[in-house]
Amino acid sequence: MSTLQDDGVQSVRRAATQPEGTSAADAPHPLPDELLHELRVHQVELERQNAALRNAQLSLEEARDRYVDLFEFAPVGYLTLTRQGTIDEINLTATKLLGAERKQVLGRRFAHFVLPEDRDRWHVYLADVARHSDSRDCELHLLRRGKTRFHGRVDGIGVTSNAGEVAVRITLTDISEQKRMEALNESELRLRMAMQAMSGGIYDWDRRTGSLYWSSDLPQVCGIASGDFRPDRRWWRQHVHPEDLRRIRPAIVSALRTRTNQFQVEYRVRHEDGHWGYVADRGHLVRDAAGRVVRLVGAVTDVTARKHAEAALLRLNDMLEEKVVERTAEVEARSQALAEAERFARATIDSLSSSLCVLDEHGGIIATNRTWREWTIDAGDCEARSGGCPDCLAMPFRMPCWSPETTSGVHHAIQDLLAGKRQTFSLEYECRTPATSRWFEMHVTRFPGDGPVRLVVTHDEISERKRAAEDQKRTAERIKQLGLHLETLREQQSAMIARELHDELGATLTMLKLGLAIAAEEVASSEPLRTKLAGLLEQADAALRVVKRVSSSLRPATLDTLGLIATIRWYVTQFSRNTGIATVLRLPEYVRLSQLGNTAVFRIIQEGLTNVAKHSGASKVTINVRKHDGALIVKLVDNGSGIAESDLQRPDSFGLMGMRERAEHLGGTLSIGRRPDKGTQLMLRIPLDS
Known part of the structure; x- marks a missing residue:
């Protein structure tokens, strides 16, 4: 610093001796004494100020050292944290308390030294101190060197810098010894109370x-x-x-x-x-x-009470030993009975012809009968062994002949049974080989009750039953086709007989009637003969009416000539005239069906009206025929007593069975039932293109 001062004095001297507007080389005159004296005075003053400045700097350094010593070696730890809990400053005492060097601590979150069970409380405390400017304390369990735990008390206060940033300054004190003394005092108090009690x-x-x-x-x-x-x-x-x-x-x-x-x-x-x-x-x-x-x-x-209790306990023990002997005998008898019952149950289950196994709550097999074990061995899924086949779970639920969809469906069904979503499940499947075809039926049932979940799985071969059912189905189909063929033949024969009656016999009777009429006119003189001829004419008319009625009953000629609608209208008119039952018709203008369809619809209406006349006691019948959605719908309703449910199930109700067979043969449906108010309703629905 003195060198700088000397350089400054020389510069001042040169400036003072140099005239204005001239350089130092051009200055011819020396520095005046007055100016030199003044410069020396300023130099002395400057040196005095420099000395005072050096003294102040030394005092400041000494004060800083004292502050550092007080901060570093204080009896408590001092830390400055950010609002998020990151350590910005820490003294030596705090590093010793935390058992880490300063460079290992700075920049870390203080929460890393707090035990996990106290971290939530620390975060709440930190947020509370950062929001308030007053001092607050908190006791925490801390870790030293990441291994040793100690009990510490934290006193903190929130401060705000000139830049507006919030920091938290805390003091850390180890209060483990204080806590131990408190625990000792509590132990001493408990000991004193125990001695008193x-x-x-x-x-x-x-x-x-x-x-x-x-x-x-x-x-x-x-x-x-x-x-x-x-x-x-x-x-x-x-x-x-x-x-x-x-x-x-x-x-x-x-x-x-x-x-x-x-x-x-x-x-x-x-x-x-x-x-x-x-x-x-x-x-x-x-x-x-x-x-x-x-x-x-x-x-x-x-210990008098204890001794008396022990004596009573001995007496009770003797009584219990006697009871144990009795109970042991009973248990042995019941165990023998249970073993016998289990043997009987096992023999009974093994004697069953059905293959049976029991599944636990995880779907594992826990019990099987002999038929099941023999069946699984025959199926090639397991090897024969003396202990049975406890691990044959794959075979009953993943048969080789099953499709992936069937396997998945069975798996989901068993999962639903184990979960209690359903109680039973059944499946029939066929296993085909180049030589044979075999049918099997599987039933899975959930055990009732509140005990452990158990499922009973049974497998039975139903090949004979399926073949018998197929034979029966084919026989029934042949019988049905035969019946339909016979019905068709009957209709054809009826039509032929009706035509023969109408054409041949009707024409013959008509010619006979004309001949009789001519003969009656020619024999005008003989009254007895005219009377006989008149009687013969009446008989010929009656015979013609019988021929017409019989031919119409066998098959109305209008069905083939005028169509279904005209035939229904003609027949209903005849029905009302003959029975006295009022009829209401709602018919479309025309219906175009096949010949078989026209015949079936007419015969069903004819049979329905016949049943109304015979059994219902009705006074009115409504017939509604309409076309809807590609189908012909016929609805016949009467106001009679209504058909009984037992009459619908009678095996000798051939008329009802015939109507159903006609409807099913045309691909339609027929329903007959009792109306809620009164009477019977017949509903026929057949496709128009049948």
């Missing part, structure tokens, strides 16, 4: 002084008044049971010889009221350096 007394005999101390509870334990209690040898001979006296001395001698320094003995003491009480005496021998007994400390506890 203990139902006994203590004694302390000092051999060197001969003094004997006993607590105030000791006489009460021994059943003697406090003023009369003197535990000397005479008291022992008078109040301790003689049989127990002989046991006390060997116990003490054994403790002396074996140097266990402890003995425990129970004996009887006579109380003032004359009854005997039981006490437990637990003593401890204190020896000196030479091994001699110098003190005897012990405690006497009243």
